[in-house]
Amino acid sequence: MEPLRIRIVGGSVGGLFAAALLRQDGHDVRLYERSTTGLAGRGAGLVSQRELFTLLRAVGCDHxxxxxxxxxxxxxxxxxxxxxxxxxxxxxxxxWDHLFRVMRSKVADDQYVTGRAVATVTQGPDRARLLFLDGGEEEADLVIGADGLGSVVRPVVTGAPAPNxxxxxxxxxxxxxxxxxxxxxxxxxxxxxxxxxxxxxxxxxxxxxxxxxxxxxxxxxxxxxxxxxxxxxxxxxxxxxxxxxxxxxxxxxxxxxxxxxxxxxxxxxxxxxxxxxxxxxxxxxxxxxxFDYEAPVMASGRIALLGDAAFVARPHTAMGVAKAAGDALALRRHLAEAPTVADALALYSTERCAAGTAITAYGRRLGAALE
Structure with a gap:
């Protein structure tokens, strides 16, 4: 597949995972994070899982x-x-803080934009379009919604309101x-x-x-x-x-x-x-x-969801970061192997919906005694 113009909504570790991998493949990638101050210092500890090890090796950061x-x-x-x-x-x-800083170093400053919030995303047959709260617009070949629980991209992909x-x-x-x-x-x-x-x-x-x-x-x-x-x-x-x-x-x-x-x-x-x-x-x-949330699909046309924008796993699983890493790895693989963006996203959605469903079900079982 020819290099794509890819725009990512959300600048936390999930968005950075996708950006680091896709930049390695020659794509033009930029992230938009609505926070004005960035996200460093907001995390605590996390347990390494297989998908995270795999991703860190892929970007040369397994240390x-x-x-x-x-x-x-x-x-x-x-x-x-x-x-x-x-x-x-x-x-x-x-x-988490160290992981975030290392992944942030994989994206140039002019490719990581803070303080610019995306209001929504639209798309036609050949392009997707980001509409910003400040009134600006930008076109892309692919938009990735990695904007977490409060995702503005999620309802565009699912085609309906999608509350947690x-x-x-x-x-x-x-x-x-x-x-x-x-x-x-x-x-x-x-x-x-x-x-x-x-x-x-x-x-x-x-x-x-x-x-x-x-x-x-x-x-x-x-x-x-x-x-x-x-x-x-x-x-x-x-x-x-x-x-x-x-x-x-x-x-x-x-x-x-x-x-x-x-x-x-x-x-x-x-x-x-x-x-x-x-x-x-x-x-x-x-x-x-x-909260709980399970997306019925993780992609539509030229728009994909990643991480908590698609599946919200309860923290008892200790798998939220690993799930986002798995999403980013799968998205990269399908974009590299499929003939078109639409084909890649369809395969990605099928694969990662199955993984997300299993992880969120596990989280509900672990948290059942607390409800």
Whole structure:
């Protein structure tokens, strides 16, 4: 296939995966990220999966998957903070921030545009067209929607409104420097820790520092507490310090002070002491509502979906980044092998819809006890 003019909506790791691979094949690629400040510093840790290893090798960055923090065992607390169960299950967590920066370095600055939001996408038989909120337009041979849960590309591909389905619970999160880990939570070091309770559970583990640091004292502690929130209460839960309601999450610094105080109080009352301590140690906890979505198709004409724009997998799977990597690898392969863009996207949609359906079903099974 001749080199294509490809435009990607969304500049997170999924869009960068696709951009890095497709640029290697000689395509003209540009990404549009609606955030004005970029996305560095927004991630915590992630577990390397086969698809991510494959992609990193393909772009010459397999060293990224080797820079991680090893949790040597999994432990499960009882209510008083004793270890009820322990399992020798070594697992390595790598840094989302480091992965993002390395992938971002694969795209030239003039090919990564921040602060320019795409309103929608249209297409004809030979071209797709991006329509920007600022009134501008741009044509492309192929548009990739890698714009996540709030995708503006998704309904264009599916041909109908395509809202996410709220799962009935949220993830409260914290991420702070290892040196801030309280002394009474030292048991959490170098372990993947859990505490289970009805319709809720907490977990935590060390991840590399923001620059990929793995030296003791330079790492970060990442904790997550899944808690039920009725659908009717979700808008209030996702209302920030300035009174604005967000659709999916609140970032560090956006959670209102009374909600932070209530979270810490609940942690002291409900969680084992080590987890209660790390919740109290996080100065700016943040929150992510949990959603489900499965696209009936991942491509239409000259427009394709990738990552969470197509399938929203619950975080229990630890496969969100790997799923996006698998999408990018498959899209590249089909574009290289098929005679036309339409043929390539049809094959891509069939292959990756099957993978996305399996992953999202797995996530629903893992999260069923929380609903």
């Amino acid at each position: 990224v998957a080797r820079i991680g923090v090893v949790a040597f065992e999994r432990i499960y607390f009882d209510r008083d903070g004793g270890i009820a169960e322990r399992h020798a299950m070594p697992q390595t967590q790598i840094s 389905s709220y799962a009935g619970y949220v993830a409260w999160r914290g991420l702070f420097a290892e040196e801030q880990l309280p002394a009474d939570a030292a048991i959490l070091r170098d372990r993947f820790a859990f505490y289970m309770m009805p319709r809720s559970h907490a977990l935590g583990y060390l991840v590399p520092g923001p620059g990929g640091e793995t030296t003791v004292g330079q790492r970060r502690y990442n904790w997550v507490w899944y808690r039920p929130v009725p659908a009717a209460a979700l808008p209030a839960t996702l209302t920030d310090t300035e009174g604005r309601c967000h659709p999916h999450s609140l970032s560090p610094g956006q959670v209102r002070a009374p909600a932070v105080a209530a979270l810490r109080s609940d942690a002291a009352r409900l969680l084992p002491p080590p987890f209660a301590s790390v919740v109290a140690a996080e100065p700016e906890p943040f929150i992510q509502a949990i």
